[in-house]
Amino acid sequence: MIVKEVLNEELLTLAEVRDILSGIADERREQGLEVAYSFRKALHHAEQFSKISGPKSRELVNKLLELEKMKPVIAIRIADILPQSRDELRSIYAKEKYTLSNEELDQILDYVFAAME
Numbered sequence: 001m002i003v004k005e006v007l008n009e010e011l012l013t014l015a016e017v018r019d020i021l022s023g024i025a026d027e028r029r030e031q032g033l034e035v036a037y038s039f040r041k042a043l044h045h046a047e048q049f050s051k052i053s054g055p056k057s058r059e060l061v062n063k064l065l066e067l068e069k070m071k072p073v074i075a076i077r078i079a080d081i082l083p084q085s086r087d088e089l090r091s092i093y094a095k096e097k098y099t100l101s102n103e104e105l106d107q108i109l110d111y112v113f114a115a116m117e
Helices: 014-030 037-049 054-065 072-081 086-092 102-116
Strands: none
Touching: 014 037, 014 054, 014 072, 054 072, 054 102, 072 086, 072 102, 086 102
């Protein structure tokens, strides 16, 4: 398949990708079409590594984006990984030019724990 032009680009969490791929796979199966090997592998990966639902992950991203030092790419990464400690969060921010205070890290962790409930 040759892509001529990108019409739209959007950052998605792994949980949202899982939901989208599951919907496409169900449609293809209903139509009696085969689901390609690479598609099945991508769906399996998304199912295996996504830990929360698509809507919960988007809600978490939106809450994280309200914070001062939060970029969309980092918010998506946090929603995919769901870090459990300050050290895990610090490793996500390792390449950034700034560091977060303990209060900021705790706020992010509170959002993550709330999303996992």
